[in-house]
């Protein structure tokens with residue numbers, strides 16, 4: 001493990017991202033891989049994550065907002081990129097000018113993108129989104145023909161190129177859930193309706209990490225992999241062992257002290273020492289992404305074992321009861337990582353806290369410095 005300069009840090013093993021993408025690419029071939037680097041690369045840093053993914057052979061990058069796409073483009077990463085959410089107020093002309101593809105799930109959005117294309121002075125590359133049952137973005141079967149017709153009209157006018165047709169699953173992380181087959185059938189139908197309307201998209205895509213791993217017939221031409229790039233998945237039990245979690249969250253104890261038996265610890269005294277003991281203070285709190293619900297959880301790895309969080313997680317800090325272990329001020333503790341040193345994983349945090357690993361890693365606050373390195377030492 002590398003040591004850190006400051007009081008806490010999220011360190012990101014870039015080679016893990018590169019290898020994860022390469023392994024995923026081999027796994028889903030001949031489908032191509034879009035590495036999703038939205039939300040600051042799931043908290044790992046959008047630009048370093050994008051570069052690491054491209055080194056691993058990512059054919060595409062996926063983001064949500066135009067601003068996220070432009071950040072990656074400005075860093076000089078020039079592989080095909082798609083903004084996954086159709087947001088009417090985004091600066092679409094800037095995205096088109098930067099060679100970024102955009103999503104549209106309605107005739108109205110297609111027309112907005114066509115208008116932005118006139119401003120940008122080049123056609124908008126559009127991925128038409130069908131709602132196959134998630135009832136989030138995308139056109140329902142009733143609205144799909146109008147979206148297709150708008151796209152055909154804009155193609156004829158030279159303002160739009162249909163670059164893809166796509167959709168998204170509701171329950172790809174629940175193997176065998178009947179909605180998966182129902183959505184695949186609906187997607188097939190949406191593609192057939194598009195073809196009859198004269199649209200034969202160069203790429204068709206519906207799978208996220210869970211579907212790419214678990215539903216081979218969902219891979220089509222391209223899979224959109226977010227969590228998998230970072231060694232995470234929302235499938236039961238998490239990602240397969242051939243994917244390596246890339247982020248390690250660590251901190252230094254900023255204070256160590258002996259307290260007597262019967263000391264109430266942290267807000268509300270929800271923990272009381274049962275005997276004289278050593279408390280250590282970890283300078284991370286819920287403002288940094290340590291959920292308040294982690295109170296009492298055995299999430300602190302030090303001296304070869306896991307220690308429970310003693311008492312309430314505060315905004316900026318929490319306390320650990322180390323018993324008679326002679327921990328020292330400045331000593332490093334690990335909150336989660338790939339798990340190979342005995343530390344908990346983000347997957348285990350998610351399981352313990354009734355959420356998913358994605359919420360843990362994306363929740364690590366901007367106050368926590370990220371450090372990027374190639375390979376764990």
Ligand SMILES: *Cc1c(COP(=O)(O)O)cnc(C)c1O
Pocket residue numbers: 036038084168207208209210224225226227228234
């Ligand atoms: C975030 C996102 C993905 C990636 O999902 P993972 O489960 O992280 O692989 C794929 N598609 C869409 C539309 C998304 O918003």
